[in-house]
């Protein structure tokens with residue numbers, strides 16, 4: 332604790348030196364030597380209290396963002412309405428918005444302020460195929476059958492960042508505090524499709540700290556290696572020759588045979604892969620019709636492992652199998668396209684501890700009986716072993732590095748985290764025990780559960796931004812951890828190859844198919860207070876007999 336106090340002192344002095352107005356005010360109230368530090372400390376605390384109240388007063392603004400993006404329900408690389416909407420909000424609030432960054436039309440980097448530190452606030456924006464779901468209804472009830480929907484909750488993270496940024500911006504402007512706030516989109520995260528390209532384009536070169544937000548059912552932050560995997564996403568395309576499948580099958584060569592042989596080969600090899608790997612595929616082109624031997628066929632794999640060398644190894648095994656399958660089928664392996672990639676995630680100790688202290692101050696949101704009823708009904712509907720509703724407690728302390736990593740999901744925030752000190756603030760806007768990438772994960776995402784979680788998250792994010800702006804030594808310590816610990820033995824090498832490009836054509840046809848129908852359900856905040864109101868959904872809808 333004394334050491335902590337000492338750090339605060341140094342920080343405060345630095346902040347005072349950088350902020351003439353703050354210095355003047357402090358000097359007025361504190362005359363004794365050494366009182367400067369506690370004065371600045373009091374100032375930081377006062378600014379935090381002000382930011383908390385400001386975020387609270389913007390609860391409706393945050394709710395509208397959450398509901399609006401929920402209603403857009405856009406898949407990766409097709410987040411056209413979402414990015415236009417967010418960019419407009421940011422422009423109206425004095426941010427300069429650089430659109431179409433890294434060759435991705437639905438990605439932007441917005442900037443406000445000047446000088447150090449440069450803080451980059453990011454969050455994902457895309458949704459999940461076939462996850463269309465009425466919010467607040469405790470069973471599977473799509474708004475539009477087969478349409479995409481926010482079955483992960485990526486409709487909420489930008490609201491956390493933007494609300495926090497606007498609250499802090501107000502204070503920074505008034506107090507003339509130096510610092511630059513950046514807000515950027517995690518575009519096509521479900522395809523791990525953008526962040527490695529942001530790094531390649533140099534968009535994080537001058538960034539001091541990346542503060543990422545992600546929806547969760549916990550209120551949490553972690554440092555060190557995170558449980559889960561990195562991955563490379565690869566599509567193999569095969570080329571054969573058509574023939575009449577009944578009259579002259581011997582004249583044809585089936586590209587689909589190569590896809591199926593590769594898949595069978597992979598299933599056999601799976602037994603001999605490390606337990607930490609995850610690999611899965613979908614057939615994106617399986618031929619045209621049965622009486623025509625398929626000339627083209629494609630299969631799309633995710634190769635996941637817990638570190639860079641093992642991801643590369645898994646990828647090589649896939650390449651070998653694709654070549655061998657082509658030989659067996661007598662067809663050509665026409666192309667191998669990288670559609671996405673992600674490094675395993677590693678988060679910064681100093682920034683995580685700073686964030687955690689703020690999480691503790693805010694605590695879990697106060698859930699209403701209605702919130703808990705919905706959560707329990709959804710858990711029951713999914714036949715969860717426990718259905719005890721929403722979490723009401725924080726974990727005991729900040730989550731440290733995972734020691735035994737048994738694999739799991741990925742997020743291309745991993746690539747950012749190996750280039751700039753980064754943390755992911757996980758805020759409580761979802762229901763525990765859900766399958767993920769599923770309609771059930773969309774149920775809470777335009778309800779008071781999501782709204783309360785976002786407001787709580789924005790308070791923490793605002794407090795952490797203030798810490799980093801007013802205590803520059805935290806930024807130095809974060810970089811010391813990044814240089815001396817995190818990247819001491821592990822150096823970032825991109826998984827994407829020089830010839831790879833963002834896969835911006837993905838999901839185009841799906842969105843073109845569903846968008847006309849989805850447009851009818853876009854949220855109109857000028858007419859309805861909430862999206863639930865617009866849809867005429869009673870909150871919560873938990874009883875089928877109603």
Ligand SMILES: [Zn+2]
Nearest residue numbers: 455483520545
């Ligand atoms: Zn996500």
